[in-house]
Amino acid sequence: xxxxxxxxxxxxxxxxxEIEAKRIASNAQVGQFVVLMPYETSERIPISLxxxxxxxxTIQIVFQIVGRTTSELSTLDVGDYxxxxxxxxxxxxxxxxxxxxxxxxxxxxxxxxxxxxKGLKEKGNEVISIxxxxxxxxxxxxxxxxxxxxxxxxxxxxxxxxxxxxxxEALRDLLNTTKIDLVIAIGPVPMMEAVANLTRPMGIKxxxxxxxxxxxxxxxxxxxxxxxxxxxxxxxxxxxKFDGHxxxxxxxxxxxxxxxxxxxxxxxxxxxxx
Amino acid sequence: xxxxxxxxRIPIGERPPEERIKDFEEVCLGYTKEEAIAEAKRCxxxxxxxxxxxxPVGINIPAFISYIKEGNFPQALEEIKKKNxxxxxxxxxxxxxxxxxxxxxxxxxxxxxxxxxxxxxASDYGEENHLCEGNSPSHSVGRVAVIGSGxxxxxxxxxxxxxxxxxxxxxxxxxFGGVLSYGIPSFRLPRRIIQKQIETLKAMGVKxxxxxxxxxTIPFRDLLMKEKFQAVFIATxxxxxxxxxxNGENLEGVYSAxxxxxxxxxxxxxxxxxxxxxxxxxxRVAVIGGGNVAIDAARVAxxxxxxxVYIVYRRTEEEMPARRVEIEHAKEEGIKFLYLLSPIEIKGxxxxxxxxxxxxxxxxxxxSGRRKVRETEEIFNLKADVIIIAIGQKPNPLIPSLEPTLRxxxxxxxxxxxxxxxxxxxxxxGGDIASGAATVIMAMGMAKKAAESIKRYLGVT
Ligand SMILES: Cc1cc2nc3c(=O)[nH]c(=O)nc-3n(C[C@H](O)[C@H](O)[C@H](O)COP(=O)(O)OP(=O)(O)OC[C@H]3O[C@@H](n4cnc5c(N)ncnc54)[C@H](O)[C@@H]3O)c2cc1C
Ligand SMILES: Cc1cc2nc3c(=O)[nH]c(=O)nc-3n(C[C@H](O)[C@H](O)[C@H](O)COP(=O)(O)OP(=O)(O)OC[C@H]3O[C@@H](n4cnc5c(N)ncnc54)[C@H](O)[C@@H]3O)c2cc1C
Ligand code: SF4
Ligand code: SF4
Ligand code: FES
Numbered sequence: 001x002x003x004x005x006x007x008x009x010x011x012x013x014x015x016x017x018e019i020e021a022k023r024i025a026s027n028a029q030v031g032q033f034v035v036l037m038p039y040e041t042s043e044r045i046p047i048s049l050x051x052x053x054x055x056x057x058t059i060q061i062v063f064q065i066v067g068r069t070t071s072e073l074s075t076l077d078v079g080d081y082x083x084x085x086x087x088x089x090x091x092x093x094x095x096x097x098x099x100x101x102x103x104x105x106x107x108x109x110x111x112x113x114x115x116x117x118k119g120l121k122e123k124g125n126e127v128i129s130i131x132x133x134x135x136x137x138x139x140x141x142x143x144x145x146x147x148x149x150x151x152x153x154x155x156x157x158x159x160x161x162x163x164x165x166x167x168x169e170a171l172r173d174l175l176n177t178t179k180i181d182l183v184i185a186i187g188p189v190p191m192m193e194a195v196a197n198l199t200r201p202m203g204i205k206x207x208x209x210x211x212x213x214x215x216x217x218x219x220x221x222x223x224x225x226x227x228x229x230x231x232x233x234x235x236x237x238x239x240x241k242f243d244g245h246x247x248x249x250x251x252x253x254x255x256x257x258x259x260x261x262x263x264x265x266x267x268x269x270x271x272x273x274x
Numbered sequence: 275x276x277x278x279x280x281x282x283r284i285p286i287g288e289r290p291p292e293e294r295i296k297d298f299e300e301v302c303l304g305y306t307k308e309e310a311i312a313e314a315k316r317c318x319x320x321x322x323x324x325x326x327x328x329x330p331v332g333i334n335i336p337a338f339i340s341y342i343k344e345g346n347f348p349q350a351l352e353e354i355k356k357k358n359x360x361x362x363x364x365x366x367x368x369x370x371x372x373x374x375x376x377x378x379x380x381x382x383x384x385x386x387x388x389x390x391x392x393x394x395x396a397s398d399y400g401e402e403n404h405l406c407e408g409n410s411p412s413h414s415v416g417r418v419a420v421i422g423s424g425x426x427x428x429x430x431x432x433x434x435x436x437x438x439x440x441x442x443x444x445x446x447x448x449x450f451g452g453v454l455s456y457g458i459p460s461f462r463l464p465r466r467i468i469q470k471q472i473e474t475l476k477a478m479g480v481k482x483x484x485x486x487x488x489x490x491t492i493p494f495r496d497l498l499m500k501e502k503f504q505a506v507f508i509a510t511x512x513x514x515x516x517x518x519x520x521n522g523e524n525l526e527g528v529y530s531a532x533x534x535x536x537x538x539x540x541x542x543x544x545x546x547x548x549x550x551x552x553x554x555x556x557x558r559v560a561v562i563g564g565g566n567v568a569i570d571a572a573r574v575a576x577x578x579x580x581x582x583v584y585i586v587y588r589r590t591e592e593e594m595p596a597r598r599v600e601i602e603h604a605k606e607e608g609i610k611f612l613y614l615l616s617p618i619e620i621k622g623x624x625x626x627x628x629x630x631x632x633x634x635x636x637x638x639x640x641x642s643g644r645r646k647v648r649e650t651e652e653i654f655n656l657k658a659d660v661i662i663i664a665i666g667q668k669p670n671p672l673i674p675s676l677e678p679t680l681r682x683x684x685x686x687x688x689x690x691x692x693x694x695x696x697x698x699x700x701x702x703x704g705g706d707i708a709s710g711a712a713t714v715i716m717a718m719g720m721a722k723k724a725a726e727s728i729k730r731y732l733g734v735t
Binding site for chain 2: 023024027032037041042043044068069072083084085086087088089215216218219220221222223225227232237251254255257258259262263265266268269270
């Protein structure tokens with residue numbers, strides 16, 4: 001049981017939660033995630049760590065309400081308890097001196113980009129962040145990301161704020177003019193795939209954070225298996241960060257859609273119940 | 275008891291197949307008190323009891339059976355508990371036909387004593403008198419961390435707590451019990467039985483903490499350094515599912531047995547959508563493998579209203595490592611067994627096809643004494659919409675991968691000496707993490723050895 005200490009709507013259907021979790025906060029590392037169950041009857045779902053505070057013993061996560069479990073989570077308020085919270089999970093991002101790094105965050109990929117950009121900058125890297133969303137109101141956490149980076153480029157698909165167009169377009173322009181040593185991309189699968197396709201011919205090392213369906217998230221069930229470099233990897237323990245040029249994105253997309261029907265049914269049942 | 279009677283085992287009550295496949299309630303009803311006493315009376319109380327040699331924890335079998343003969347179930351339970359603190363669990367899932375019962379002298383003239391069923395009867399009827407209640411340690415004489423709450427972790431914790439040692443058990447999942455909770459279905463091991471064992475442990479003063487993945491939530495080294503434990507017992511099990519490595523394995527509806535069983539046993543997907551975790555309810559289900567895990571997955575599929583369930587095994591029934599009684603139960607329930615088939619590909623989506631090569635049985639035997647098989651050119655196709663892979667599990671790699679100085683064997687198991695000590699000072703390991711996937715009672719046996727060694731290390735007798 002973990003207590004919620006802060007709740008904030010960052011945008012329509014996008015919620016930030018701060019949760020008391022001493023042990024997770026003291027051992028969290030850059031690029032990790034947690035798994036949680038809002039209620040005893042819930043699914044276990046993974047959410048990235050956005051931020052954490054060792055001294056206060058709290059962590060922050062940001063999630064979008066998309067289906068049953070995230071809807072359930074959104075009903076919990078400050079003072080309420082989350083039934084199960086496990087973390088920090090996954091291999092941390094290796095914080096080395098890479099040189100010039102671009103952190104690309106799309107949509108719900110923006111919150112985890114925060115601690116990655118911050119960690120890399122503190123390590124002495126020059127960090128350029130590119131964040132993007134469909135429209136201005138969904139472009140969250142801009143000020144925080146700006147602080148954590150040396151430079152920030154914002155984009156919206158509809159041009160309502162910042163550069164008009166996809167983050168990949170901003171990235172292409174940047175790569176054409178500047179020598180970049182590492183690209184990290186987190187966001188929807190098509191975005192990560194587009195980034196990987198863009199950087200592959202240029203030979204720029206690209207790390208993506210994969211978001212397959214998970215269950216235990218301790219390496220025990222294998223549902224999170226992804227194909228990377230022709231090999232099967234369990235994203236919850238071997239990842240979730242992988243070499244973007246090696247990932248079989250088509251396989252990931254197929255596996256993510258596996259429970260579409262059941263997910264709709266679960267949401268319906270829950271709505272009918274509350 | 276005279277003549278032929280001694281050769282025959284008192285039958286053990288079971289629910290009829292057509293009734294039991296509709297729910298997840300226990301299949302085996304166990305002996306009534308009267309039946310247990312009658313079965314106990316068959317025992318010869320051998321002065322050199324061979325059965326005891328077959329028990330990995332060395333229960334004094336003739337002694338506890340003698341108490342049952344007298345109808346003294348609480349005392350029988352007390353006798354078992356000297357060696358085995360989880361009798362209600364072992365009495366249900368121990369592969370006794372390969373262990374104690376395989377050694378029983380009566381096996382030479384007829385059926386061996388139903389030792390497992392009697393052990394269960396002792397725990398079912400012995401608890402009434404509260405003889406097995408634990409007490410909190412009066413004073414602490416040491417502090418030990420146990421990682422993992424499967425049978426190995428629970429046993430080690432109980433043994434240490436009995437000697438007034440403070441124990442904290444850390445479990446990664448949100449329920450305790452390890453495979454007992456997420457793997458073995460409730461129709462073989464009801465959840466209340468596990469719950470009760472956990473409650474007993476708590477009453478003995480053991481602290482249990484869930485949602486802690488040691489190595490991540492607490493760095494492994496912190497246990498000894500920061501958290502001031504004097505010793506650590508690693509009991510993280512063999513949870514890493516093996517896959518086939520064939521084409522089509524990532525298609526929707528293709529599961530590892532661990533995933534399939536976890537969705538149902540831990541997450542209650544059988545009660546979807548009230549519980550949020552979904553599962554594919556196939557009409558035709560194919561399970562690949564021949565161990566307990568495969569049989570469990572097949573029987574769960576049946577209870578999720580599959581019309582046809584197949585077990586696809588690469589050898590024959592004789593070589594199947596699963597418990598005999600489970601194979602019989604599965605057959606009674608209508609599960610079909612296909613032998614000498616080795617999958618090479620999964621085709622299609624939704625309605626899929628499992629493409630297998632037909633195997634030929636050879637006279638030659640492997641190291642374990644089982645007959646070897648060889649691939650033939652013949653292809654066999656099986657239609658199925660859900661396919662479950664149950665071909666084995668490997669030791670959990672997390673802690674060893676984060677602790678490179680912890681010595682590991684070829685299969686990823688943690689290497690231990692005869693006292694279950696690892697290559698690290700103050701660190702022991704036992705159960706499936708050290709042996710590779712084995713059995714509940716083997717895990718418990720190793721845990722007991724480790725507990726003895728830890729006690730010596732702490733100077734506790
Ligand atoms: C490592 C990782 C980090 C993530 N970080 C974030 C984050 O920071 N913020 C955020 O909003 N989302 C994040 N996600 C995605 C998040 O887990 C899903 O949005 C959530 O599980 C949806 O659950 P639902 O029941 O509300 O929706 P559903 O309607 O059940 O599912 C919607 C979609 O989410 C995916 N999904 C469903 N169940 C799971 C599951 N058990 N595990 C993973 N994905 C699932 C499927 O693609 C599905 O189609 C992350 C996923 C992973 C793997
Ligand atoms: C489906 C199935 C059916 C079986 N049927 C039988 C049977 O009928 N009879 C029989 O004797 N045996 C059976 N077995 C085998 C038996 O269950 C195992 O041999 C036994 O459970 C091993 O016990 P263990 O304590 O070593 O590990 P486990 O039971 O695997 O427990 C390990 C625990 O450690 C936890 N853990 C792992 N890593 C960490 C970490 N880093 N931090 C904290 N916690 C961690 C895991 O979550 C798990 O709860 C079966 C196994 C399966 C999978
Ligand atoms: S614990 Fe297992 S092997 Fe030992 S006596 Fe009981 S059933 Fe037999
Ligand atoms: S070997 Fe068989 S008959 Fe002899 S004591 Fe053991 S159980 Fe009884
Ligand atoms: S989520 Fe189960 S192994 Fe990764």
